[in-house]
Amino acid sequence: MTQTTPTSGLRSDKSSLKYTQEKAIENSLLAVSTLAVLSIALIFLLLIYQGLQGLTVFGGETDLSQYWSATIEKQELVRNPDGSIKTDADGDFVYEANPVTSYDWQPTSSDTKKFSLVPLMIGSAKVAIPAAILASMVGLLVAIYLSELAPPQVREVVKPALELLAGVPSVVLGFFALVTIAAFVQWFVHIPWVFEFLTQTPGLNRLMFPSCSFEAGPLQQTCLERALKLGTQGTYLNTLVGALGVALVVIPIVATIAEDALRAVPNSIRDASMALGASRWQTAFNAVLPAAVSGLAAAVILGLGRAIGETMVVLMATGNASILSGNVLESGRAITATIAAELGEAVAGGDHYNALFFIGAVLFVFTFALNIMGEIIINRARQKVREGV
Amino acid sequence: MSEAVKYVPISKEDLSYKSVRETFLEGLLSGLSWLLVAFIVAFLGIIVVRGFPTVSANGFEFLYTSPAKGLDEGGVGPAIFGTVALVLLMTLFALPIGVLTSVYLVEYAGGRQSSRIIRAAVNNLAGVPSIVFGLFGVAFFVLFLGRGLDGLLGYSTSDPLFGKPAILWAAATMALLVLPIVIVNTEEALLAVPVSLRQGSQALGGTQWQTISRVVLPQAVPGILTGSILSISRGAGEVAPILFTGAAFLLQDLPTTQVFGVVPFIDPTKQFMELGYHIFILATQSSDVEKTRPAQYAATLVLLVITFSLNFAAIILRAQFRKRAIR
Numbered sequence: 184m185t186q187t188t189p190t191s192g193l194r195s196d197k198s199s200l201k202y203t204q205e206k207a208i209e210n211s212l213l214a215v216s217t218l219a220v221l222s223i224a225l226i227f228l229l230l231i232y233q234g235l236q237g238l239t240v241f242g243g244e245t246d247l248s249q250y251w252s253a254t255i256e257k258q259e260l261v262r263n264p265d266g267s268i269k270t271d272a273d274g275d276f277v278y279e280a281n282p283v284t285s286y287d288w289q290p291t292s293s294d295t296k297k298f299s300l301v302p303l304m305i306g307s308a309k310v311a312i313p314a315a316i317l318a319s320m321v322g323l324l325v326a327i328y329l330s331e332l333a334p335p336q337v338r339e340v341v342k343p344a345l346e347l348l349a350g351v352p353s354v355v356l357g358f359f360a361l362v363t364i365a366a367f368v369q370w371f372v373h374i375p376w377v378f379e380f381l382t383q384t385p386g387l388n389r390l391m392f393p394s395c396s397f398e399a400g401p402l403q404q405t406c407l408e409r410a411l412k413l414g415t416q417g418t419y420l421n422t423l424v425g426a427l428g429v430a431l432v433v434i435p436i437v438a439t440i441a442e443d444a445l446r447a448v449p450n451s452i453r454d455a456s457m458a459l460g461a462s463r464w465q466t467a468f469n470a471v472l473p474a475a476v477s478g479l480a481a482a483v484i485l486g487l488g489r490a491i492g493e494t495m496v497v498l499m500a501t502g503n504a505s506i507l508s509g510n511v512l513e514s515g516r517a518i519t520a521t522i523a524a525e526l527g528e529a530v531a532g533g534d535h536y537n538a539l540f541f542i543g544a545v546l547f548v549f550t551f552a553l554n555i556m557g558e559i560i561i562n563r564a565r566q567k568v569r570e571g572v
Numbered sequence: 573m574s575e576a577v578k579y580v581p582i583s584k585e586d587l588s589y590k591s592v593r594e595t596f597l598e599g600l601l602s603g604l605s606w607l608l609v610a611f612i613v614a615f616l617g618i619i620v621v622r623g624f625p626t627v628s629a630n631g632f633e634f635l636y637t638s639p640a641k642g643l644d645e646g647g648v649g650p651a652i653f654g655t656v657a658l659v660l661l662m663t664l665f666a667l668p669i670g671v672l673t674s675v676y677l678v679e680y681a682g683g684r685q686s687s688r689i690i691r692a693a694v695n696n697l698a699g700v701p702s703i704v705f706g707l708f709g710v711a712f713f714v715l716f717l718g719r720g721l722d723g724l725l726g727y728s729t730s731d732p733l734f735g736k737p738a739i740l741w742a743a744a745t746m747a748l749l750v751l752p753i754v755i756v757n758t759e760e761a762l763l764a765v766p767v768s769l770r771q772g773s774q775a776l777g778g779t780q781w782q783t784i785s786r787v788v789l790p791q792a793v794p795g796i797l798t799g800s801i802l803s804i805s806r807g808a809g810e811v812a813p814i815l816f817t818g819a820a821f822l823l824q825d826l827p828t829t830q831v832f833g834v835v836p837f838i839d840p841t842k843q844f845m846e847l848g849y850h851i852f853i854l855a856t857q858s859s860d861v862e863k864t865r866p867a868q869y870a871a872t873l874v875l876l877v878i879t880f881s882l883n884f885a886a887i888i889l890r891a892q893f894r895k896r897a898i899r
Binding site for chain 2: 219225321328332346347350351361363464493495523543
């Protein structure tokens with residue numbers, strides 16, 4: 184920079200070497216940022232493309248209904264009009280193939296491969312919904328307490344603890360759920376009065392244990408006890424254990440977003456409420472909370488998105504049996520865990536592989552929609568605060 | 573009117589129905605918060621208490637020995653090495669792209685449409701489930717790029733060089749996952765550099781790139797470091813993206829090679845053992861899950877110590893950087 188002639192200025196001389204250099208740098212930076220965006224677009228496109236490949240799994244026909252249910256032939260014994268089992272001349276039982284609607288996820292079954300998403304969606308819902316409810320309750324309440332009511336000394340302890348929890352890798356939480364939470368749940372449901380409550384309440388036991396919904400008696404008691412102990416590999420893994428583990432992942436996320444939303448509420452609102460004679464509690468719940476409600480809603484939505492997308496905790500702690508059951512004390516197979524457990528053995532380009540990409544695309548679209556929704560709500564809330572409405 | 577106005581001071585002795593109820597409810601909320609803290613402490617305490625004896629046995633040999641007898645005995649040496657190698661390669665990918673993208677966003681694209689699109693895309697990338705990155709890694713990096721490279725270099729699909737799970741592809745997948753962390757932190761650091769510094773540089777005749785490279789970026793280094801440390805911590809803890817892109821159960825060899833026959837370096841085409849994946853395998857797939865429980869706790873403790881010390885470093889760095897930015 185020894186020369187300082189007027190022509191060395193950028194704007195004045197577009198033919199100068201320096202100008203070309205600067206333009207080149209700007210353009211290469213643009214190229215790199217575009218690469219970053221392209222990679223995101225690529226994820227999107229690739230999943231959609233592979234997902235569409237998944238639609239052609241079944242003999243080249245594009246048939247979405249295969250992902251809902253499949254009609255399979257089921258061999259059933261033929262009965263005579265009088266109710267006895269029909270036999271042929273040799274005395275063997277006669278079988279007859281009847282069409283049955285199946286909602287199964289059995290992608291590697293030896294006869295008919297079944298790709299119904301129903302059990303997987305039930306599994307995901309059984310984990311994500313209880314986890315999101317629990318995490319939202321704890322996360323929102325803690326956020327309100329920390330931001331509006333807690334003395335600074337308390338804040339200085341609770342906040343770092345939450346940050347610590349947020350920094351724990353999900354595989355560690357999965358391990359913790361697998362070992363400690365599973366044992367805790369097992370102990371809890373076997374506390375006599377809890378067990379009694381779960382199994383003796385007429386509506387509840389049918390809901391929780393539909394397979395034991397016959398008349399009350401010792402037989403049903405045995406069935407219920409067995410159902411409670413149900414689990415894979417001798418450990419008692421079920422979707423409740425998974426949901427508690429996932430809640431631990433989601434709590435810091437909900438709490439952080441909710442606290443940001445509460446902090447964005449201008450102090451003038453608090454001051455005005457206090458000046459009218461309201462207590463801190465009244466101010467928090469009647470003045471600040473309504474002003475921050477959209478931000479809090481966004482926290483819950485983003486928390487739900489995270490709960491649906493969580494993989495390792497679900498893979499390790501839910502038992503992964505793809506069964507049709509609404510009971511959170513039974514095993515379940517979530518979409519994320521299905522991909523994680525099965526992609527390793529699926530042959531690239533095969534039916535199973537394409538079906539896994541299809542469910543991956545479903546998962547992606549779903550979480551993406553939730554994220555965009557949360558994002559839009561947060562942006563609107565910010566705008567509202569900025570405009571002072 | 574003059575008689576009706578009566579000042580009632582609100583004091584702690586005010587035991588009206590409302591204040592009793594509020595004190596009670598506030599007590600509940602504070603109880604919930606403390607319960608959460610107690611839970612977190614207990615959770616970490618259990619892992620430390622159960623894990624430490626195994627880690628510290630025989631002069632911390634758990635940290636550098638290989639697994640023995642399948643996975644039943646031995647340490648996590650190769651897994652620690654694999655984790656470090658993974659995050660090194662990942663940083664190599666993510667840091668330049670992330671930093672350059674943020675420089676473009678902050679210094680060139682200001683509030684333009686393109687910057688809004690890039691920012692929205694980056695924000696959404698942060699919310700994509702990690703297993704989806706794993707799917708993408710398999711389909712794009714391993715099968716498309718890897719097999720494509722093999723085709724160009726003349727390797728067959730039965731004996732591939734790149735077209736198989738490898739640490740290179742695991743690192744690339746992980747780099748995509750941590751890209752938003754790098755970008756967000758770098759952006760924050762760049763925005764914290766006062767405009768007056770840029771104006772000063774330009775007033776002295778510096779071009780935009782000279783201003784960025786010699787004035788703005790040096791000021792933003794702590795912020796960029798914070799972002800990379802946080803992303804390394806995230807990368808060390810995530811397992812789902814590497815399940816199919818390169819992590820292995822048990823390997824005899826470290827993923828290393830000799831460059832020019834002498835200099836040891838990470839071999840990007842080999843598979844590797846990773847700490848988080850090792851915990852997952854030990855806890856769910858080993859032959860006797862109960863027997864390897866101490867090793868599981870120990871490996872968990874090692875992983876937690878690594879991620880927490882990284883996070884701690886990032887927090888300290890960020891605090892100092894914010895202090896400086898205020899000055």
